Amino acid sequence: MKHPLFIKLFALAAVTLLLLIGLALISDVVHDRQRYRSLTAQSVADSLAGPQTLMGPLIHSACVESWDEETGKGDERRMVERRREFLLTAMPEQLKLRSGAAMEERARGVHKVNTFNLKAHITAEWGSLASLQPQSTVKNSRMHCGAPIVMMAVGDARGIRTAQLTLGEQALPLKPGTFHPTYSRGLHAALPEAVRGKADGLTATLDLELVGTERIAIVPLGGNTEVQMTSSWPHPSFAGRFLPSEREVKPDGFSAQWRLSSLATTAQADIAGGSRVCVSGYDDASAPGEYAPGGATPRDCADSFSVAFVDPVNPYTLSDRATKYGLLFIALTFVAVGLFELMKKLRVHPVQYLLVGSALCSFFLLLVSLSEHLPFGAAYGIAAAACVLLLGYYASHILGSLARGLPLGAGVALLYGLLYVLLQLEQTALVVGSIALFLVLAAVMVLTRKVNWYGLAQGGGASPAARMPKTQPLPTPSEAA
Structure with missing residues (x-):
């Protein structure tokens, strides 16, 4: 063969292409398992309850204003009744929520989903209820309003386990639904007509037990809103428009506290105007909330904040x-x-390169399959150890001795160790990987600094200087004679 190096490089390029196809297939398997895991979460949410959003308590009253209006001319004049429907709302001046979330793991096959059981004690205080007094917009109009209703909206009403509402010292019977045109899922209680326009305010307490899947969000409806949340889950993800003012995350759980003023949020005006509730999702994604349309933008959404109970070691x-x-x-x-x-x-045959690359590819398939049944660290260790032993054994034969195979196996083990470190890092993974790649490149350049690449391409290994003919000294006159 005239150019064996180029033929070898072409063969290795073909081998690499085959291995890339294998990696793409393995990547498709991982994505399929991720999709199955998402379907599992949706299945649990469909059977239990989905992510939850708490909004309220608030008081509203549906009203209708009607009046007579003359239309037509001459003999065709007649009186027509006109109507205007509107909703009066009263937001609490003080809203306090104390809650604890106990985690429960649900599974479908090998896929596990985090669910929570939230027990909340909510206290809402209203000042003057003058906002429940209807104001006429047409002279001599007739006004009719339904009974004032105190309501609590949730994301998925199937998650309500128990609820008890107390108004002052009086327990009120709760009924399903909210009678709100936008936020229909939740519970409500009818209030006596005497509270309308009450000047000395009102206080209501709600004890609520609510279950859901993976995330809880809260809308800060109060003039001053205070929320305290504790849980045994050690990996919370805080998101939404407001982060906790105080938080403490420990291996045995977390506690967080939010303190918000209506000066810092437009939630009251947003909810009064019928804005949708959009919840920022976890894993750095934005997901529509329980009441949000698919194309909602932040401008269309009421303010909220949320806690997601994420699994930081998601194997997929x-x-x-x-x-x-x-x-x-x-x-x-x-x-x-x-x-x-x-x-x-x-001399290493391209088929041997193909087998070595196939062993490397099999590591990723072993990793995703074992991690479905074992902790990720254990699955990674088993898959890496199996591939290192296989490659070390095979390399000792293709390279001619155990002394040559062991360093290659050690190098592969070092690569697996570096990859595991990179997987654990999030913010510094790029810089660590870049430095490691630079060091590898530097080592290759140092080891090959004296290689005659032209000689390899021509089938020889000698340097150009070594193959040049030596200059012969000129003969002396006596030698010439």
Whole structure:
């Protein structure tokens, strides 16, 4: 063969292409498992209750203003009744919520979903209820209003386990629904007509037990809103328009506190105007809330804040991130084998490169399959150990000795260790990976600094200076004679 190096490089390129196809198939498997996990979460939410949003308590009253209006001319004149329907609302001046969330794990097959059982004690205080007094907009109109209703809206009413409402010292019977045109899911109680326009205010307390899936959001409706939340879950994700003013996260759980003023939020005006509730999702994504249309923008949404009970060691997310390093793994391992082949003057067949790359690809498939049944760290260790042992054993044969196979196996083990560190890092993964790649490149350049690449392309390994003919000294006159 005239150019064996180019033929070898072409064969290795074909092998790499085949391995890339294998990595793409493995990545598709990971994405499929992620989709199945999402379907599992949706299945649990469909059977139990979905993510929850708490909004209220608030008082509203539906009113109708009607009046007679003359239309037509001459003999065709007649009186027509006109109507205007509107909703009066009274937001609490003080809103306090004390809650504790106990976590419960639900599963469908190998997929697990975090659900919570929230027990909340809510106190709402209203000052003057003058906002419940209807104001006429047409002279001599007739006004009719329904009974004032105190309501509490939730994201998924199926999650309500128990609820008890007390107005002052009097317990009020609760009924399903809210009679609100926008926020229909929840519970309500009818108030006596005497509270309309009451000047000395009103105080209501609500004890609520609510279950849901993965996330709880709260709308700060009070003139001053105070929320305290505790849970045994050690990995909360705080999101929404407001972060906690105080929080403490420990291995055995977290506690958080929000203190908000109506000067800092437009939630009261948003809810009074019928704005939708949109909840910022977890995993850095924005998801429509329970009442939000799919195309809602932040301007269309009422203010809220939320806590997501996320799993920081999501095996599918970590497996997907690991698979993205697959090409780098293959390239570095091929470089290591090529260096042995070059420095020790060995010959490694492209099929052997293909087998080495296939072993590297199998690691990612082992990782995602084992992590469904074992903790991610244990699954990673088992998959990495199996591949390192296999590659070390195989390399000792293709490279001619155990002394050459062991360093290659150790190098692959180092790569797996580096990958595990990168998977645990979030903010510094890029800089650590860049430095490691630079060090690998520097090591390759140092080891190959004396290689005659032109000689390799021509089938020889000598340097150009070594192959140049030596200059012969000119003969002396006596030698010439």
